Amino acid sequence: MKAGKEPASPEQACQSGQSGQSGQSGQSGQAGQAGQAGQAIEVQDLHKAFGDLEVLKGIDFSVGRGEVVCVIGPSGSGKSTLLRCVNLLEEPTSGTVTVAGTEVTDPDVDIDRVRRRIGMVFQSFNLFPHLTALENLTIAQRRVLRRGKEEANRVARRNLRRVGLSEKEAAYPAQLSGGQQQRVAIARALSMDPELMLFDEPTSALDPELVGDVLAVMRSLAREGMTMLVVTHEMSFAREVADRVVFMDGGVIVEQGTPDRVVGDPQHERTRTFLARVLDPAAAEVGEVPDVGPHTKRVDR
Numbered sequence: 001m002k003a004g005k006e007p008a009s010p011e012q013a014c015q016s017g018q019s020g021q022s023g024q025s026g027q028s029g030q031a032g033q034a035g036q037a038g039q040a041i042e043v044q045d046l047h048k049a050f051g052d053l054e055v056l057k058g059i060d061f062s063v064g065r066g067e068v069v070c071v072i073g074p075s076g077s078g079k080s081t082l083l084r085c086v087n088l089l090e091e092p093t094s095g096t097v098t099v100a101g102t103e104v105t106d107p108d109v110d111i112d113r114v115r116r117r118i119g120m121v122f123q124s125f126n127l128f129p130h131l132t133a134l135e136n137l138t139i140a141q142r143r144v145l146r147r148g149k150e151e152a153n154r155v156a157r158r159n160l161r162r163v164g165l166s167e168k169e170a171a172y173p174a175q176l177s178g179g180q181q182q183r184v185a186i187a188r189a190l191s192m193d194p195e196l197m198l199f200d201e202p203t204s205a206l207d208p209e210l211v212g213d214v215l216a217v218m219r220s221l222a223r224e225g226m227t228m229l230v231v232t233h234e235m236s237f238a239r240e241v242a243d244r245v246v247f248m249d250g251g252v253i254v255e256q257g258t259p260d261r262v263v264g265d266p267q268h269e270r271t272r273t274f275l276a277r278v279l280d281p282a283a284a285e286v287g288e289v290p291d292v293g294p295h296t297k298r299v300d301r
């Protein structure tokens with residue numbers, strides 16, 4: 001994710017991805033429940049071009065309710081663009097995207113209503129620097145969901161507890177580590193009661209020792225049954241937590257399936273080449289990983 005493509009301000013982050021209405025998602029892996037409830041996200045023949053550059057070249061995939069899907073692939077393969085098309089931060093060139101039964105690519109859709117159901121967490125945290133952790137969690141609740149102060153505080157405290165940061169409610173972002181700031185950003189998204197969460201490399205800007213706490217929070221969300229679409233280079237997280245892994249390259253899905261299948265036994269040469277590079281720290285150290293992204297990616301088995 002390039003910085004310029006993330007929300008310009010925390011306000012925009014709240015408006016674009018952090019607003020939501022109550023929603024219930026099934027337990028991860030409960031196929032019956034997912035079947036009954038339908039898909040959380042359905043993408044059909046999605047194309048996206050920036051001028052002459054075709055970035056998404058016909059993407060078809062879906063995420064069931066309660067499912068955790070990890071998207072992996074080289075830098076520039078279109079992962080962030082795909083995520084951003086799901087909540088219309090990017091407008092698709094053609095194709096359809098349906099979120100919880102509402103076609104977001106329908107020109108008449110009330111996109112703000114749809115976005116309220118989607119929590120989005122970016123690589124950069126987009127917290128308001130002049131507000132405390134607690135205030136960062138209450139502002140969109142109050143402005144967008146029109147919650148009263150007491151209720152907003154109650155929800156905010158519950159979610160700070162969920163991410164292990166009850167002690168930090170009075171801290172300003174500058175007084176928090178990167179990992180703590182990212183956990184506040186996750187708690188902020190959760191405070192809007194999203195039906196599903198999109199994560200775009202939420203740990204790749206963090207120092208390695210701070211990554212674990214953020215992944216632990218995401219792991220516990222997955223256990224609670226949150227529907228999650230996660231762009232990540234954390235292969236151990238993908239293997240352990242994902243119900244499905246999607247490998248993208250050059251704007252197409254090359255293969256998808258269970259983590260054991262895609263990461264453990266990839267069928268395509270492109271997937272094998274990518275995984276060999278990501279999973280081989282020695283290669284990374286000698287600079288042989290030109291295409292895993294502009295940022296320091298955590299290399300993980």
Ligand SMILES: Nc1ncnc2c1ncn2[C@@H]1O[C@H](COP(=O)(O)OP(=O)(O)OP(=O)(O)O)[C@@H](O)[C@H]1O
Nearest residue numbers: 001050055074075076077078079080081082293294
């Ligand atoms: N707003 C934009 N205008 C022009 N080109 C863009 C824009 N956003 C993305 N691109 C281009 O689209 C391609 C896909 O970008 P995208 O950010 O989706 O890749 P990515 O798979 O998320 O990569 P990374 O792992 O580096 O985050 C890149 O070539 C990028 O330069």
Ligand SMILES: [Mg+2]
Nearest residue numbers: 001002079080
């Ligand atoms: Mg990206």
